[in-house]
Amino acid sequence: MGKITKVSPLAPAGFPELPVIEGVQFATVAAGVKYKDRTDVMLAQLAPGTAIAGVFTRSQTRAAPVLDCQAKIGGATEKGAAILVNSGNANAFTGRRGIEAVEAITASVAQVCDIPQARVFTSSTGVIGEPLPFERVTAVIETAKASLNPGNIADAARAIMTTDTFAKGASATVDIGGKTVSIAGIAKGSGMIAPDMATMLVYIFTDAIVDQTALQAMVSDDSDRTFNCITVDSDTSTSDSLIVAATGASGVNATDDDTFRDALHGVMQNLAFQVVRDGEGATKFVEIAVTGAASDADAKLHAMAIANSPLVKTAIAGEDPNWGRVVMAVGKSGAAADRDRLSIRFGDVEVAKDGWRSPAYSEADAAAHMKGEEIQIAVDIGIGSGTSTVWTCDLTHGYIEINADYRS
Amino acid sequence: MGKITKVSPLAPAGFPELPVIEGVQFATVAAGVKYKDRTDVMLAQLAPGTAIAGVFTRSQTRAAPVLDCQAKIGGATEKGAAILVNSGNANAFTGRRGIEAVEAITASVAQVCDIPQARVFTSSTGVIGEPLPFERVTAVIETAKASLNPGNIADAARAIMTTDTFAKGASATVDIGGKTVSIAGIAKGSGMIAPDMATMLVYIFTDAIVDQTALQAMVSDDSDRTFNCITVDSDTSTSDSLIVAATGASGVNATDDDTFRDALHGVMQNLAFQVVRDGEGATKFVEIAVTGAASDADAKLHAMAIANSPLVKTAIAGEDPNWGRVVMAVGKSGAAADRDRLSIRFGDVEVAKDGWRSPAYSEADAAAHMKGEEIQIAVDIGIGSGTSTVWTCDLTHGYIEINADYRS
Known part of the structure; x- marks a missing residue:
């Protein structure tokens, strides 16, 4: 059944004690x-x-x-x-x-x-x-x-x-x-x-x-x-x-x-x-929280476009606070957006605001957040009150290794 | 501007002679x-x-x-x-x-x-x-x-x-x-x-x-x-x-x-x-031709779902005739499909027919096709006359290398 991979670095310490369920x-x-x-x-x-x-x-x-x-x-x-x-x-x-x-x-x-x-x-x-x-x-x-x-x-x-x-x-x-x-x-x-x-x-x-x-x-x-x-x-x-x-x-x-x-x-x-x-090859657990979309459904389209973007996922793997790729993903999601109202945070670091790099942006602070195992990306679309939060992992060499020779 | 990569293995022999265009x-x-x-x-x-x-x-x-x-x-x-x-x-x-x-x-x-x-x-x-x-x-x-x-x-x-x-x-x-x-x-x-x-x-x-x-x-x-x-x-x-x-x-x-x-x-x-x-990390040029869909638009949804599937693309990188992943991509495309009417070919090799592995299927023949630089995947949905052909490349370690440390 393909390569035996070592336990995910994001795995919990062990299997939890579970209560017995009668019936x-x-x-x-x-x-x-x-x-x-x-x-x-x-x-x-x-x-x-x-x-x-x-x-x-x-x-x-x-x-x-x-x-x-x-x-x-x-x-x-x-x-x-x-x-x-x-x-x-x-x-x-x-x-x-x-x-x-x-x-x-x-x-x-x-x-x-x-x-x-x-x-x-x-x-x-x-x-x-x-x-x-x-x-x-x-x-x-x-x-x-x-x-x-x-x-x-x-x-x-x-x-x-x-x-x-x-x-x-x-x-x-x-x-x-x-x-x-x-x-x-x-x-x-x-x-x-x-x-x-x-x-x-x-x-x-x-x-x-x-x-x-x-x-x-x-x-x-x-x-x-x-x-x-x-x-x-x-x-x-x-x-x-x-x-x-x-x-x-x-x-x-x-x-x-x-x-x-x-x-x-x-x-x-x-x-x-x-x-x-336990995502294949995962080294980072990523939360993507979208607010300010035209609707909750639009917010989820944006969030999933970011979460599924190979360019966003590889940037996270590389610990690169590459907010440009987040902008790109919002732009292609199919949901409404206004480039000049977008704001983006990586962890506590505001990286983009009102459609441009944040005046307060510190590459060092953003890069420090990206080094952690848990990454938060918050995107405010700035045009409504729709929200959605989704979770994903990064895209690494491990994913290619596991999937490119699975049946071989 | 990131890593200097060597010329794509799929590149043409050289830049062509182009005619002068008056004006x-x-x-x-x-x-x-x-x-x-x-x-x-x-x-x-x-x-x-x-x-x-x-x-x-x-x-x-x-x-x-x-x-x-x-x-x-x-x-x-x-x-x-x-x-x-x-x-x-x-x-x-x-x-x-x-x-x-x-x-x-x-x-x-x-x-x-x-x-x-x-x-x-x-x-x-x-x-x-x-x-x-x-x-x-x-x-x-x-x-x-x-x-x-x-x-x-x-x-x-x-x-x-x-x-x-x-x-x-x-x-x-x-x-x-x-x-x-x-x-x-x-x-x-x-x-x-x-x-x-x-x-x-x-x-x-x-x-x-x-x-x-x-x-x-x-x-x-x-x-x-x-x-x-x-x-x-x-x-x-x-x-x-x-x-x-x-x-x-x-x-x-x-x-x-x-x-x-x-x-x-x-x-x-x-x-x-x-x-x-010249796709990042590409080692295979892939044509995906969908026929028999409910409409041309549906055929394109199927074709793009296959072309964009990380699992299909990594299988191609691994030269693995993994038709199951093609079935999966058709299933998730959002366009109409009937599992039991699907037929799939890799090059000239019929791998699946009427919703199951083709009786004529030869893993060796399919694997031989996958070893080439040009891969053809033909999928007949079996429910209509819609068609679409799209082109993509495989997903390799090269893609991760280029994109995971682009700004670093």
């Missing part, structure tokens, strides 16, 4: 889908009554498991549910055989776990265009079932990795009316897309009771402010999937609770940031 | 705008009656000279005209001082050459955000005027270079009713944008008589099929300019002549290809 059990198995000597199948079984919400890639060339999940979101919750993920093969662009593989796996999980097939959600991540050897997956489901355990979430985070350089987890606990509800999530991905669809997959679990419709609305809205605001290289996987499952096992209803909503947002943002921190 | 004279001077020991100002004087058409960057943060040129296109042609270009400083994002610099230079050229200021077109290319020391330019205009010569076009091509690794020229001659008309053009640029706005500038001259309105229509349409169909890194300069001047000195009217139109298209395409061949 969810995890198992991991080495099925040998493609990798040797590691787990590559993750099974999560969810208690009866679990509400499940999901957000998926908008790609027109979505993989078979994604289409299957999308069709199942919102279904009846009275019986149990399950999530099965394999790494090593994305089951994408595999035509009719892709659909057959999803059918075989979901049927097998349904039978072994005694839940409706309509409640079995699957994801696949890894190489594309190769038929998924689904028999290797179905062959281990009995074994997985036998080892289900509420404490296995860290193992689950590792089993779904492909080119990730570290396992990603985040959690929160919330007090609602004197009772505690917990949220724990895992993610994989080293880009909106990484080599050969090294897709972003995210699974978040909570023991709160949340109405499915409300949960879906919450997750859709939050993902627009988190996972849809990160980019590594502007490319989009055919398999990106985010699933949030609320088991209700705590007995605490969080459907309309703002604290819960904020906590869920925090977990999603944390996981989204970890994906950026 | 145009060129001069080049070393004004010391920024560079030492080389020419950096090019003056072209055009005979009375010259029709001038232009196409300019769509950036919302356009530089002052671009705005000035746009305002002047279509003006009265009875008197002479001039084009002045400086390299080393782009006079972009320079606020009020940028406008003052354009005013000073155009006034000076008008006075020295005895032509209306409204017929003096300027371009500036180089670093941005620094005030253009326009006095250095105005100081050499008398000298330039004194050395005007019809045979100096090759020198002109060299004077406008910034990070280009070779000078770019192309020409054509056309027989119209037994008489010959000539077209000669020069260009600079090593990307739609290169570091710090190393802008694409193109100047094409012909001795044909062409009505200004017809010339503008021809140039706009042709640039949509040539210069607007190339991309190096998806970034867009604040200064891109294309000016076509028809002096009429041959006495031959080519306004409605299809042969002339085809010849002009050929010169534009040739220069556009040379810009791609």
Whole structure:
């Protein structure tokens, strides 16, 4: 699976302690889908009554498991549910055989776990265009079932990795009316897309009771402010999937609770940031905050144009406070701008104001900010009140190394 | 001006012999705008009656000279005209001082050459955000005027270079009713944008008589099929300019002549290809031809999504026939597609058909095609009759080297 890269310099110190979420059990198995000597199948079984919400890639060339999940979101919750993920093969662009593989796996999980097939959600991540050897997956489901355990979430985070350089987890606990509800999530991905669809997959679990419709609305809205605001290289996987499952096992209803909503947002943002921190070849974590645009939508166009510009990203890699490239990106974004009202800050340093280099500009101060691991670029468009913040990483030789010889 | 790079491996053998265009004279001077020991100002004087058409960057943060040129296109042609270009400083994002610099230079050229200021077109290319020391330019205009010569076009091509690794020229001659008309053009640029706005500038001259309105229509349409169909890194300069001047000195009217139109298209395409061949770090020239899209506009969205995908471009750099990344790019383009109708060829090798790996696929044959300097990727979307062809280059360590430490 390409080059083994060393752990990202932006990785957290270690995998966090995650709370056990009642109503969810995890198992991991080495099925040998493609990798040797590691787990590559993750099974999560969810208690009866679990509400499940999901957000998926908008790609027109979505993989078979994604289409299957999308069709199942919102279904009846009275019986149990399950999530099965394999790494090593994305089951994408595999035509009719892709659909057959999803059918075989979901049927097998349904039978072994005694839940409706309509409640079995699957994801696949890894190489594309190769038929998924689904028999290797179905062959281990009995074994997985036998080892289900509420404490296995860290193992689950590792089993779904492909080119990730570290396992990603985040959690929160919330007090609602004197009772505690917990949220724990895992993610994989080293880009909106990484080599050969090294897709972003995210699974978040909570023991709160949340109405499915409300949960879906919450997750859709939050993902627009988190996972849809990160980019590594502007490319989009055919398999990106985010699933949030609320088991209700705590007995605490969080459907309309703002604290819960904020906590869920925090977990999603944390996981989204970890994906950026594992961006291929990344050496800098970059926040781009746009204000003063004609609308929020325009602000996001500007922010994403900056975040995806190869020239901006290479300048950051070179620790060069090259604000001219930021101006360029604003100019090409397609959203409204007025050259002579633009202001730009790198960290606390005002580099451009009213369409020209700031009178207070100090190249030394700006260069000092660029030497850090966390870079802030703030752009005020100066024509309205639209805002958007997005996160990305720099573009380095590491990205070329990882991607130019991935299959060789 | 950043690293001196060796000549692109995709460069032509040498600068071509270009025909002398009657009615145009060129001069080049070393004004010391920024560079030492080389020419950096090019003056072209055009005979009375010259029709001038232009196409300019769509950036919302356009530089002052671009705005000035746009305002002047279509003006009265009875008197002479001039084009002045400086390299080393782009006079972009320079606020009020940028406008003052354009005013000073155009006034000076008008006075020295005895032509209306409204017929003096300027371009500036180089670093941005620094005030253009326009006095250095105005100081050499008398000298330039004194050395005007019809045979100096090759020198002109060299004077406008910034990070280009070779000078770019192309020409054509056309027989119209037994008489010959000539077209000669020069260009600079090593990307739609290169570091710090190393802008694409193109100047094409012909001795044909062409009505200004017809010339503008021809140039706009042709640039949509040539210069607007190339991309190096998806970034867009604040200064891109294309000016076509028809002096009429041959006495031959080519306004409605299809042969002339085809010849002009050929010169534009040739220069556009040379810009791609000088793409920063380029080692492969890549043609992407999309057919079977819902419309031509959709086909172009697909083609540009493929051409700008960092994952596709790094795969090409790695000589990897990674068709999965092409599928991914089609999926994210925003244009209509049906995964199960997609077909993809690399050169003559069918790699994917009807949404899956082609039964005839030979990895060895596809890999052999990828080893060449010229890569063809053909994608049939399979849902309509829209077509588009675009040209790009690969994404290599050279791009990172050139752009990550440009100002350092």
